Amino acid sequence: MTEHTKVDHSSDNLDDTMPSTPGPTVLEKSKPRNAKMAANKVECNACPVLCQITEGRTGACDRWGNVDGVLTRIDPVVIMRRPVGPPAPSALEAASPEQQADVGSVALAEDPETDLFVSGVGSGTTYPDYKPAPFIVSSKANGVDMVTVVTEGIFSYCSFKVKIDTDRYLGPEQSNIRHKGEIVGHVTTAEYGSQMLSLGGVHHLTGGSKKEGRVTCDMMMALGNKQAVELSIDGGAQLVVQAGKAPIVDGVEEKRMRVGCGSAAIGIFAKQWFGHADEVVVVDDHITGVLTEHQAGRCLDIPPSGIKMKGRKSTPGRYFQVANPGNGWGGTDISDPLSIIEGFDPEVAKPGLRLLITSTTGEHAEYFELDDALQPQRKPMPEPLQKTVDRIGENCEPSLASVLFLGGAGGSLRAGVTENPIWLTNSIKKALVNVTCGGAPAYIWAGGGITVMVDVMRMPDNSFGYVPTPAIVAPIEFSMKLEDYERLGGHIGDVQSISEVLAKANHRIINWVDPASPWPIAGKPVLG
Ligand code: SF4
Structure with a gap:
């Protein structure tokens, strides 16, 4: 991303193998505000920047260009094809990105009206939004006339919520997170086996320096587009985060997400330890478990x-703060498990007592026996106990970084759908309108507005763009019955059929990204 406005870019992005189909009519008709604009320029009014673009070049966001004097959305609109039969196992494995191969040359589903979905990816925007959305597409589902309003929303109010599956200590809660030296977010709560990060947001996009806004926007777009992003946490770890991939913490790829907290691990495996150990301690930064208690x-x-444990006893067999957080055993800073044990009560403990200490992932585990002085002595791990440690590992899921886009679509974007935006908001709340982002199901937050949250892994690759205001551009689609669209004051005169879109729009057809996602128009599983 480059910092500037109202100047055009190079023509590098203009793909001359791609048919140059004009963008939405409303944009072609836009009249420049600046009467002195050179004759070989067109003004883009798809966002507030209003770039004046020279012929053969693109605007500041590289999304719109001047092709032979016509304002043109450079990327094709992405149309998604519903699988017509059960996907092959190989297709299921390749949910992304391989599955998203362009299938323009593959025979289309029999009926485009029921089996093709025009997504917001590459659809373009209209600014200000009182103009109809770029595509308002009719279709059919189970014999019912449907309509989908398709646009790319420009989101100033948006962020990414990132879940990092790790036991390792990433940094203090509320710590700043930086990208290329700029503050772009903060550490938020630790959840069960995962650390949550909040990245981006209007405060960093618009409330700091220009550089902070640009760097934040760059980072957000990369993260949404499933690219790897380097982050550093003040007072904590260096991270490499990529949606759907294992996080890398301080240069080490995270492998296992813990089976549970220390107390949960005791509950799960107690019976399997019974008879093989006299005491088991499961080390955990949050809740360390002690079997006998x-x-x-x-x-x-x-x-x-x-056994006498360090830390603060919570309830029987559950200890908090046995050590400091860190990258050692169970998300603590310890490398010697005996360092969290104060000793053994001579009135109770007996020489020869068998002690297993393990972490919550089984990555660290050691076996001890008490000597005559009740001092734990390291011994080879007995096979039955090694099996239980291995089973802890087996029960750990692979560590992943999950990336969810969170955006507020309750503003002027709604006017591109209807003349009376509150009707759209209310219809969404009544489940009359299905909201998707690049076809992916969006969770709609309760309360006011249309605050959507979506897993970027369920969206097509490279769904996100930017405008240099700065703000993030993300696809959004509103699907509903045609009769409901009429009732909520929709732009009925701008409805076009999918066949018209196929004939007129520069498009690319891809396979449905996530077989588990419901088909947006039918509200049923894609294969239902
Ligand atoms: S930044 Fe992009 S969308 Fe905005 S006016 Fe310029 S070319 Fe158009």
């Missing part, structure tokens, strides 16, 4: 071991 151990009548 835990309810699971009591239920099995395992006698007390006399």
